[in-house]
Amino acid sequence: MTQIAVTVNGTRREADVEPRTLLVYFLREQLGLTGTNVGCDTSSCGACTVHLDGESVKSCTLLAVQADGREVTTIEALAGADGTLHPLQDAFHRHHGLQCGYCTPGMLMAAASYLKENPAPTEAEVRESLEGNLCRCTGYQNIVESILDAAGQMSGAKA
Amino acid sequence: MATTEQYVGRPILRKEDAKLIAGQGTFIDNQSMAGMVWMELVRPPYVHAKVDSIDVSKASSMPGVIGVFTAADLDSAFPAGLPMVWPITEDIKIPTHWPLTKDVIRFAGDAVAVVVAESRAQAEDATEEVAVRATELPAVLDLEEAAKDEVVLHEDLGTNVVVHWSHGGAGDQAIFESAPVVVHERYTQPRLIPNAIEARGCLAYGIPAAGEYTLVSATQIPHIARVGLSIATGIPQTKLRIIAPDVGGGFGSKLNIYAEEALALALARHLGRPVKWIEDRQENYVATIHGRGVLHDCTLAGTEDGKILGLKFVELADMGAYFQLLTPGIPELGGWVYMGPYDVEAYSYEFTGIMTNATPTDAYRGAGRPEATYVIERLVDAFARRIGKDPAQVRRMNLHPPHADAQTSIMGLNVDSANYEPTFDRALELAEYDQMRKEQAARRESGDVRQIGIGLSSYIEMCGLAPSEILGALRYVAGGWDAAEIECRPFGKVVVRTGTSPHGQGHETSWSQIVADGLGVTPDDVEVLHGDTAVSRLGMDTYGSRSAAVGGEALRQAVEKVKEKARIIAAHELEVSEDDLEWTDGAFRVRGAPDKARTIPDLATSAWQAHSLPQGVEPMLEGTAVYDPPNFTWPAGTHVCVVEVDTETGQTDVLRYVAVDDCGVVINPMIVDGQVQGGVAQGIAEALYEEAVYDESGNLMTSSMTQYLIPSAMEIPGMILDRTETPSTTNALGVKGIAEAGTIASPPAVINAVVDALSHLGVTEMGKPASPERVWRAIQGATDGGAS
DSSP, rough: OOEEEEEEEEEEEEEETTTTBBBBHHHIIIIIOSSSSOOOSSSSOTEEEEETEEEETTTSEEEEGGGSSSSEEEEGGGOOOOOOOOOOHHHHHHEEEOOOOOHHHHHHHHHHHHHHHHOOOOOHHHHTTTTTOSSSOOOOOHHHHHHHHHHHHHHHHHH | OOOOOOOSSSOOOOTTTTHHHHTTOOOOOOOTTTTTTEEEOOSOOOOOOOOEEEEEEHHHHHEEEEEEEEETGGGGSSSOOOOOOOSSSSOOOOOOOOOSSSSSSSSSTTOOOOEEEESSSHHHHHHTTTTEEEEEOOOOOOOOHHHTTOOOOOOTTTOOOEEEEEEEESSSSHHHHHHHHHEEEEEEEEEEEOSSSOOOEEEEEEEEETTEEEEESOOSSSHHHHHHHHHHOOOOOGGEEEEEEEEOOOOTTTSSOOOOHHHHHHHHHHHSSEEEOOOHHHHHHHOOOEEEEEEEEEEEEEEEOEEEEEEEEEEEEEEESSSSSTTTHHHHHTTTTTTBBOOOOOEEEEEEEEEEEOOOOOTTTEEEEEEEHHHHHHHHHHHHHHHHHOEEEEEEEEBBOOOOEEOOOTTTSSSBBBOOHHHHHHOOOOOOOHHHHHHHHHHHHHTEEEEEEEEEEEEEBBSSSOHHHHHHHTTTSSOEEEEEEEOOOOOEEEEESSSOOOOSSOOHHHHHHHHHHTTTOOOOEEEEEOBTTTTSOOOOOOEEEEEEEIIIIIHHHHHHHHHHHHHHHHHHHTOGGGEEEETTEEEEEETTTTEEEEEEHHHHHHHEEEEESOOOOSSSSEEEEEEEOOOOBBOOOEEEEEEETTTTTOOOOEEEEEEEEEOBBBSHHHHHHHHHHHHHHHHHHHHHHHOBBTTTTTTTTSTTTTTSOOOOOSSSOOOOOEEEEOOOOSSSTOOOOOHHHHHHHHHHHHHHHHHHGGGGGTTEEEEEEEOOHHHHHHHHHHHHHHHH
16 A cells, blocks of 8 residues: 545545556545546546646546645536536536536546637637547537637636 | 426427536446445456366455356356347247356357455456366357358357348339349448447345345346346346436447346345446447447349339348347348338348357447448449439439328338428538539549548438337337326426436436426426336336437326316316316416416415315326337438548548438427437448457457547537428327437448549449548559559
């Protein structure tokens, strides 16, 4: 067992983990944060995307020990503390950007980090940014529209 | 809240979303219980082998291991094997399918033992230490090889050729010899892996002393699973509850009863502890059903001017190593749509089902109908090329004439309604078909490296599964009805219990729209409960684009029953006769005195209070309907795909995709569009990227998502969608179904486009998927052939 300390969704969490424990299982099973889903185990589908120090990562590819001393944000902390939806969550709802909802937390986290990098993307750029996130239900069209809409909302809010 | 607003037909935002966008879905892997243990299966690395011995001693003593069980250990746990419910012919040969194989490993997913441990990792570690000695047998995966029976999978059956089903044919069969133009083609469709982004999983628990058990499972079919798992485990249906929590996609892959579900229940009973199993992706690729895997010999009889006279198809279908729930019935489902939307004089279809050393096949989005549509639509293009006519022109001149009422088709079933020409014309208009042909001609003229191809696909599908009487005649074990219960709570809220089991289709929202319109309340007043056999008692679940056409219509009928009772109470309270009441503006109103009125919330409160009900009227305002559809529903449409093919690299890009569908009356256009977009994406994936590839020894080479190419947002284009609306005559809602249309229509549209892009180079055939390598080889083959 290895002791780690990770700041998860703003709270410092200390835990003993097996060195082989993947970050996603640490989040899901040890911390009970089950919003982050596992889809493939080969870092292909992106369902498990979270933020590590603000950057999106696939939490099935990282060991929990690699998050030691760092900050992790999961889908559970995407909305405001008062429950206000993140503009991306709101846009996914308004544009029917989800069907079964299993890839959705990963899509939202990937998009949230991408929009920080590129606040005013083109459609082609949004599509490119989603290359590592697979959805089997929507055909992506409404996901792309949701992200473009959210980008507009977020830049409007800033202006 | 009583309201007069209309909701059906509007893009009402989904009620399902709130929890899913917050990461609060109830997916199976998010569920755990006190005392829970984990199950992992031992699947040795063979595709065909005789098991000589299994030594569990080392695994049993591993840390955290509670037990290791082989088929022999669980012999008494399973009074019957896993169910197959569609023995389509009298002489079909059905292999016994035990949850753990007893003697021979017949495919890579065939498990020989199961490990139970305190943690998933401990269970997984222990599976590595189960020592299986086996004698490898030759494996057979090729359909025509397997049909020779040199290697036989099930010795007791004596053959791999387990079923032959013939439609019987209709019309003058001599035409396939005598017609002025006879086109023969052979088309292969590889196996596909469904790839719901959530793999399977289940959690079984119970009260052993009471003999009561619950299985929470990522399934599309809790109601059917209750019956099937009761038979497999011997737990009476009265003591068995199945719950489908939020399910992360299905596409048919969770329309089944699997070994792991039976094992989890048996072990929960044996150990007295909750048992959980979660499938990993590599396991999913071998242990969850595959789709397609068929080979067709096709004949089209026609005239020089483009009339299609007859269509004939002979199919070999890969069943895999066992039958799963519906395996032999899947090709037959396609067997009723091989005429497509065309008006033909002669029809013939038959198929032979063959066992191979691979994962069982079963329903994958479209189930038989995509396979059928692919070959008809490829064949129509081949016919058009042969006679030198435009494929759009050939299709249009052969479309079946419209009919508003049900009419018997050449294949013998009644098509509920049809009006194909407006749909077809609209698709060509949106695709700018003539403009695209000009662009194509210009690129050919200039010898552009990047050539354009235009592909069409017109389809008809059989949905709304299914009229029970016809299912009986087709030897399906169960009925095809569905059910809905409505319970009006006092003060205005309405609880609906539906027999459908959605997993992304948005029934909570659409069903609320139906009830809101019927009862004069808002969708937010309606709570739709589903997916739990203890909550929604009656149902036949979700698959085959049946939910709106059968479950939705059942709900509409339940609404009518509620209103019948409500009218009696309203008449009593308003002191008028029932005939003096009319339902207008969301309430029962006295004719001529519309202010004298009672809304459903008023009447629900009265019925709950029961202080002053008319004589003989029971308390509570509720209604239940069990609806058996009198016919199938028959959606149709035309899709057009424009591709650009790089003739130097073989790379294909979809430039434009147009889908015009007719699914009858639309309840929620936003959800319908979403179903089309997702379905088309899956079909484009099938056409250009996806294929289960095996090596010569039968090992799956595309064994994870890193090798099996699921397209991303980079590859799937935005789509141009439109609809026509020809109401179904099968149900009063007028709905037909939409969830499979995109997957049915799109593969031939894409492949026809690829062939069309290259036909001037001499390319006439293209397999699925049209990968850059396959396209490049086809170009080389055609141009080499031309040079020699």
